Amino acid sequence: xxxxxxxxxxxxxxxxxxxxxxxxxxxxxxxxxxxxxxxxxxxxxxxxxxxxxxxxxxxxxxxxxxxxxxxxxxxxxxxxxxxxxxxxxxxxxxxxxxxxxxxxxxxxxxxxxxxxxxxxxxxxxxxxxxxxxxxxxxxxxxxxxxxxxxxxxxxxxxxxxxxxxxxxxxxxxxxxxxxxxxxxxxxxxxxxxxxxxxxxxxxxxxxxxxxxxxxxxxxxxxxxxxxxxxxxxxxxxxxxxxxxxxxxxxxxxxx
Numbered sequence: 001x002x003x004x005x006x007x008x009x010x011x012x013x014x015x016x017x018x019x020x021x022x023x024x025x026x027x028x029x030x031x032x033x034x035x036x037x038x039x040x041x042x043x044x045x046x047x048x049x050x051x052x053x054x055x056x057x058x059x060x061x062x063x064x065x066x067x068x069x070x071x072x073x074x075x076x077x078x079x080x081x082x083x084x085x086x087x088x089x090x091x092x093x094x095x096x097x098x099x100x101x102x103x104x105x106x107x108x109x110x111x112x113x114x115x116x117x118x119x120x121x122x123x124x125x126x127x128x129x130x131x132x133x134x135x136x137x138x139x140x141x142x143x144x145x146x147x148x149x150x151x152x153x154x155x156x157x158x159x160x161x162x163x164x165x166x167x168x169x170x171x172x173x174x175x176x177x178x179x180x181x182x183x184x185x186x187x188x189x190x191x192x193x194x195x196x197x198x199x200x201x202x203x204x205x206x207x208x209x210x211x212x213x214x215x216x217x218x219x220x221x222x223x224x225x226x227x228x229x230x231x232x233x234x235x236x237x238x239x240x241x242x243x244x245x246x247x248x249x250x251x252x253x254x255x
Contacts, residue, residue, distance in 0.1 A: 063087030080195035
């Protein structure tokens with residue numbers, strides 16, 4: 001009984017923290033747009049020399065900025081670190097006089113660094129948050145899915161009857177998560193996503209409610225299911241949170 005009370009208190013605290021982080025994400029994005037707008041105004045009026053703007057206004061900086069947003073938001077530090085790494089390694093040859101032979105090593109270096117980050121994360125060196133009550137350890141947890149799709153695709157079928165949550169990272173690739181055979185162990189059940197130049201699709205049971213709390217920049221998300229009475233009266237809620245940059249998130253059902 002005492003354990004149940006503690007779990008309920010922790011879930012209530014977590015919901016309050018999630019609302020706080022959601023508001024913060026919107027504030028960060030608003031600040032970023034204001035900062036970029038002011039920078040462009042100063043550059044157009046000649047206050048900031050073109051020599052400086054030339055190094056700042058580059059597409060590699062977009063990757064770095066996306067990574068910073070992901071880390072500051074606190075929901076997908078691994079994805080953010082990967083974006084910062086890719087952006088930085090692609091940006092260095094633009095500002096330093098690097099020979100052609102070294103430039104050829106940039107993409108292999110990116111693959112090595114990203115691989116090390118993913119291995120470290122899997123080994124528990126990078127911590128992740130989960131919606132599981134009274135536990136933050138997701139390593140080897142069959143009730144928590146953690147899918148990564150980089151330059152490829154992932155199509156797992158989740159069949160656990162005690163789903164505690166999940167996480168999806170898709171960059172230049174796509175992930176399709178089939179949850180039709182799963183049952184929730186916590187309510188609401190939270191899934192964090194980070195999509196960059198890719199897509200994430202969730203196939204859910206027809207009687208689940210889905211609440212989307214995704215920040216989308218040059219991307220989109222949609223719920224393509226038909227509304228039915230089962231969905232409206234259901235006490236099962238799946239909450240999808242995270243970021244979508246130049247990509248998409250889709251919710252659908254077989255019925």
